[in-house]
Amino acid sequence: MTWFDTLLQILKGNKVRLIAHVPDNVLTPLINAVAADNYFVSVGATREDEAVGTATGAYMAGLRSAVLMQTSGFALIANALASLVVPYQIPAILVISERGTLGEFNIGQTLVARTMRPTLDALGIVHHTLTDQSTLRFILDSSIKQAFTTQTPVAFILSPLLTGGNPAAHAHLI
Amino acid sequence: MTGERTTVATLNRTALTRRLVERLKHDEAVIGGIGNANFDLIAAGHRAQNFYMLGSMGLACPIALGVALAQPQRGVIALEGDGSMLMMLGSLATIANMRPANLTIIIWDNGIYQITGKQATATGGVTDIVALARGAGFPRAEWVRDEAHFDILIDRRFEAGGPVLLAAKIDDKPGKGRQARDPPLIRRRFMEGLGASRD
Numbered sequence: 388m389t390w391f392d393t394l395l396q397i398l399k400g401n402k403v404r405l406i407a408h409v410p411d412n413v414l415t416p417l418i419n420a421v422a423a424d425n426y427f428v429s430v431g432a433t434r435e436d437e438a439v440g441t442a443t444g445a446y447m448a449g450l451r452s453a454v455l456m457q458t459s460g461f462a463l464i465a466n467a468l469a470s471l472v473v474p475y476q477i478p479a480i481l482v483i484s485e486r487g488t489l490g491e492f493n494i495g496q497t498l499v500a501r502t503m504r505p506t507l508d509a510l511g512i513v514h515h516t517l518t519d520q521s522t523l524r525f526i527l528d529s530s531i532k533q534a535f536t537t538q539t540p541v542a543f544i545l546s547p548l549l550t551g552g553n554p555a556a557h558a559h560l561i
Numbered sequence: 562m563t564g565e566r567t568t569v570a571t572l573n574r575t576a577l578t579r580r581l582v583e584r585l586k587h588d589e590a591v592i593g594g595i596g597n598a599n600f601d602l603i604a605a606g607h608r609a610q611n612f613y614m615l616g617s618m619g620l621a622c623p624i625a626l627g628v629a630l631a632q633p634q635r636g637v638i639a640l641e642g643d644g645s646m647l648m649m650l651g652s653l654a655t656i657a658n659m660r661p662a663n664l665t666i667i668i669w670d671n672g673i674y675q676i677t678g679k680q681a682t683a684t685g686g687v688t689d690i691v692a693l694a695r696g697a698g699f700p701r702a703e704w705v706r707d708e709a710h711f712d713i714l715i716d717r718r719f720e721a722g723g724p725v726l727l728a729a730k731i732d733d734k735p736g737k738g739r740q741a742r743d744p745p746l747i748r749r750r751f752m753e754g755l756g757a758s759r760d
Contacts, residue, residue: 405630428630430659432623433651440620441655444627447612447748448590448635449757452627470616471624474744538759 390523390549391417394482395424397527398453401535403480404428405445407438408455412553413484413545418455435460436467443477451535453480458487458500465506472540473510479540480531485516489547492559507542514542517549564689566670566730570707574598574669574731577711578640579605581667584715589636590628590755594621596676598640598669600736609754613741619649622656622666629661629724632755636663636719643670643684650693653726657698662723665715666694671731679733694726705729 388396394417398406406421407430408414422429428450432438435456442452456464461483472479486493487500507514513533515526527543534541547553578601585591590610593599598621599613612628614621625639646653646668656664672685684690694702700722705711711729718725741747752759 405627407627430626430630430655432655434649436617436620437623437649437652437655440617440623440652441627441630443620444592444624444629445631446627447624447752447757448628448631448755449752450627450631467617467620471614471620474615475748476745477748535759 389416390520390545391420393520393523394527395420397524397531399426400528401451401531403451403453403531405430405442405450405452406455407432407441407452409435409438409457409460411455411457411484412555413550414455414457435463439464439467439472439479442479443471443475446477446479453482455482457484458503459496461503461506462499468510468512468540473512476538477540478534478538480534481540481542482545483542484545484550485547486553486556490552490557490560492556503544512540512542514544516544516546518546519549523549565691565704566684566689569704569730572705572708572711572729572731573734575601575604575734575737577708577729577731578602580708580711581638581715582606582608584712587636588754589638590625590632592621592625592628592637592639594639594641594645596642597736598642600738600740602640603738603741604736609750612751613747615740615742615744619645621645622649622652625664625666626652626656626659626661628755629664630659633661633663635755636665637661639664639666641666641668643668643672643690644674644682646690647683653694653697653699656724660724662719664724665718666724666726668726668728669731670728671733673733675733675735690728691726699724699726702726703728
């Protein structure tokens with residue numbers, strides 16, 4: 388089973404139905420699968436903080452939700468996390484495709500990637516870097532359950548070690 | 562300033578918010594954007610289905626979209642200022658494409674960032690928020706001509722399908738209510754008001 392099949396299965400198993408997303412190459416099969424499956428409400432947002440807002444509204448109205456984004460998009464959501472998700476105790480499920488490391492050609496991506504974990508740490512948001520299939524299911528399922536039970540957000544960082552990274556980015560390396 | 566915005570009456574947010582709340586008979590969810598939109602929503606009397614933002618400028622409409630998608634049988638209203646709306650214009654395109662028939666956005670447009678020192682917004686210049694919503698693909702977006710027209714627009718907002726955006730040109734008066742400052746309590750009361758459980 389691919390990493391995105393596992394992720395989809397665990398989202399379903401935890402009744403996470405609204406998926407708000409901003410495009411990313413690595414996330415493409417996941418986004419396409421969500422859009423093709425009537426179980427999910429797929430919301431293509433124009434910005435990542437917008438996606439966080441919609442996911443928050445859905446959760447508060449009884450529909451569990453998750454947000455898909457890439458590393459650079461995470462840099463847009465610090466304020467939404469600090470003034471909405473964390474203080475209002477929203478169990479936001481943040482799935483972040485990691486760029487900027489392990490074969491990145493774009494210096495901007497390498498720099499913005501370094502702001503991600505310090506931002507999550509500063510806000511006290513639990514984050515897991517997912518690197519391999521053998522631990523993927525356990526980390527995802529237990530952490531999503533923990534997020535909803537304890538009313539706290541969680542971030543899953545999808546490492547290129549798990550996903551193979553962005554083929555377009557690799558193609559630019561010399 | 563150009564277009565229809567120049568021909569409509571200048572109204573008052575506090576008074577219009579009271580008129581709106583008086584007309585809500587079906588436990589509609591109301592999302593108050595930061596600052597004055599919130600203050601006047603609180604001043605109109607707390608309702609169990611009110612959500613008050615504290616920061617996250619621009620996210621009233623995205624939050625309202627999430628509520629509307631989760632509960633398609635419930636009317637959902639976002640109250641947002643022109644400055645906040647300008648910060649999150651992309652959400653108009655998202656909402657128009659998702660087509661939640663139960664969502665109404667009300668823009669309080671005074672052409673200024675009232676709460677931060679009355680600096681001019683783009684809508685105080687040449688930008689028309691109703692035209693932006695139409696361009697985003699809203700099936701219905703209208704300027705509020707006067708208070709009586711506001712009542713009609715609210716009462717008939719579901720007649721031509723949704724989502725709907727209504728924009729009211731308002732004066733520069735600050736909101737009347739006080740800021741709600743207990744986010745977990747706001748969230749919990751809102752969820753109870755919507756019949757949403759933690760599980």
